[in-house]
Amino acid sequence: MSPTKPWLRHYPSEVAPTFEYPKHNLARLLVQSAKKFPDRPAIYFMGKKMTYKAFLEASYRFANVLTALGVNRGDRVAIMMPNCPPAVIAYFGTLMMGGIVVQTSPLYMERELVHQLSDSGAKVIVTLDLLFARVQKAKEKTPSLEHIVVSSIKDYLPFPKNVLYPLKMKKDGVNLAVEQGEGVHSFKKLLRSASATPICVDVDAEQDLALLQYTGGTTGIAKGVMLTHYNVVANTYQTSNWCYKVQFGEERFLGAIPCFHVFGLTVLLNQSVFRAGMLILIPKFDINLILDTINDLKPTIFPGAPTMYVALINHKRIQDYNISSINVCVSGSAPLPLEVQERFEALTGGRIVEGYGLTEASPVTHANLVWGYRKIGTIGIPFPDTDAKVVNSETGEEVPLGEIGELIVKGPQVMRGYWNRDRETAMTLRDGWLYTGDMARMDEDGFFAIVDRKKDLIIAGGYNIYPREVEEILFEHPAIMEAVVIGIPDEYRGETVKAFVVLKPGMKLTERELELWCRERLAAFKVPRKVEFRETLPKTLVGKVLRRQLLEEEQKQSS
Template identity: 65%
Template structure:
């Protein structure tokens, strides 16, 4: 790659190459606790945890694991929402050289079973509310221990008492039977010393995380991310956000930590910056707006659907968004009008970035304060190379031509856990073939057209759902839109639009069709429109196109059998 046209657009403050420390990822916490011991690291429903206290708990957790016989390289699953216990278990495992397996709390036994058996996890940390689901799984995949905690364990007084009373009143209270491998998280910590734990790791070789990805096309694969991968990506993100002030940032943590975007851009980044994280166990728009009003976060990274929810909330005029300086949007394409409206409301910057689990995850982002381009994922991060290649080969395409995006850099994974053949398919000479179709312009800005598997081929034409969605988002009545290809006897596939309307708007497929016809070639215009209350999403806010297509297939099967 002799030519890197994007470097001319780097801000003066961002170096094209960085010297990354060879260290345990948890060293970020050790350093911040040494420099800012009394700074609040986590705030959860009014409970404040300082850096000193967080490191103390992480060391206790690490010592407790060692006492249980867990050793360097053993896998520890963490199945929790964004609560203090997640952060403690994560850093505690890293400190003693263990490998964290972040697990989605929404997983059903079948999904969990695959993840636990595939990773060979020995221990899982979970909520009392999820214990039954975990136990169903462990009948088939035995674990050494299940560590159980409750939301109320880290609530301040009197909220902890009131929470318990409300759970009982709502019939949601869970009585946990301890023993037989089921241990109490709080007791587990209490019975261990806070002596510093420093198990030596080889950052380039030793894994910090096995992060599961995919699952939409068969079983999810475990992505092996080393300490070096995650350290590099955290520092790359921090360099990009060069105006960030150490010890002074407040991050709204609405992105789940079990998703690698939330893990790197919010959790690792905040701890590296000795920032404060406002933890939200789930994205609930009313609570998010209250927190912004009350806690004045300076950064709020999320998925486009989160910003859509903010700008369309009926009470948005009563919310003060002015504390927000920077938002990084990822996990899905960011519609231009959403970006404009959010920036208008907050006065801050909302930029689109790009990444994938296999790259820890961020590889590209638009400049925050300098030149950016609408519809673009921006330019490659420091030390990150990117090319557009002929799918299936590593032959370079010319600027403006569509091909597969390939990336190379210190954040690119070691490979897939126990899947050498799958690894060989996507890693070629250090280049990661992303499976995403894109193009690069003459300036070195990159654009993602779509996932290869999401591309619609109708009557021989290639149609990129993102392009059609962008147009639908421009319609004043549309709050959310997703586009997918459905079976068509004549064209092979045809374009279908799934629409969530703004409050008070009426479904009018003809008007939407006319709107699209003025802005798109005829073959790209959706032929079918379905109006819905909601779109299925991951907890990270990504719309599940596959789920929409599966629902349609199921309806078709029912009609045929009926």
């Protein structure tokens, strides 16, 4: 074992430190599972199941639809949908015919949508009738976009929900009418009339792109991350090998995180299909729906974000539900507070492990062991075939053990670069290493802890303050449900710490009480000087708190 990789000694015997990843079209994951388990349910959506055989056939049909619309290999196809059957059919169908998937958030407004569609040069967008008006406006400003393919939630609902859904929407004042015509097509009609001839083109897996996955929308202008078929297949296998007790054809995956997010794509959608599991698609995070689903359908695997677990453990009627079916939870997209981890495991009897990744790495690079030695408060150890170091951001030199520096990673899951952005690519990929922009430290066992985003660092009176450290202390307070910390301008210290806090239902807490709590647990310069109590915090769809939005609000108030 290399002395520079102390983490390898913690690998269980079931996890090989290196593996030969197949170099094939990402869509072969579906082809293989449908061949082995044709009659097993692949998708469960709001009371209706779809078998692997039906899922594969629908994906073949969509691949042939795209070809008929004039889409060629290498053309970009945008998918702007929440978790629903057409979203995953369009995903695999696009990959099968050699197209490049551009996942687009349903929350995007016209300006963001125009940027992403124009930047990627998308030729087709697949969306819902609910979102059509917004997409139609964006199309007028996007010369490359030739076709809008429109589906509806009702198309995949069982009776009588399929009848009641449009009535409810009408009652709520939502217009679902879509006028078909030049460049506007019905997903359902196209699929029905398309050929079901199998198609899954051969690709140069290490060069050909499977995804243009946009990132940085919350931190500046969104950039398209070029992920190859090999990148994503490798990360799917890495994640699967890590969770080695997971059974083929047996598991039920709770699909609460959005599949348009890279974490949801790999750890939920690709993982479920690779393992021939049943993917329970939840279009919108609704805690009551989630609890009912767990209680009734007994999912075994629940990838999620910390905010989802926070909502679950703090639900006033959590004791009325049986959530013990959950065996494995992989938490990503934000730090997992210790108190949340302990309470969730006590309630389910399952294991919840914190992992780490970023869009540029497909996304997972580190995780704690699901069954084995783990360290709470860390992101765990690097995945198989993944190398990691903590370095001085400027020089690239490794920092001494235990010291803080920038985390850099290398592995088969690391992107080819940013789409049409050579300068940013050169800054982020250096000598084969991906510079993550996250500040971290590594201990003597090879466990890594993220201290914070490089850009989130607060410098107060010359002292470095990492928001995560303060947030961990806030989360430990029995009255606090959620908390986030930012740096705000201060005439004397340059910056000072401000905390935004959401209390648990029925709990009370004063600013003075919280200050005393922090003073007992933090150095004086780290204690929040300002506290704002809120009902909710602004979040992305995947549950990540929008720290940037809070900063912008503060800047507006102070200007």
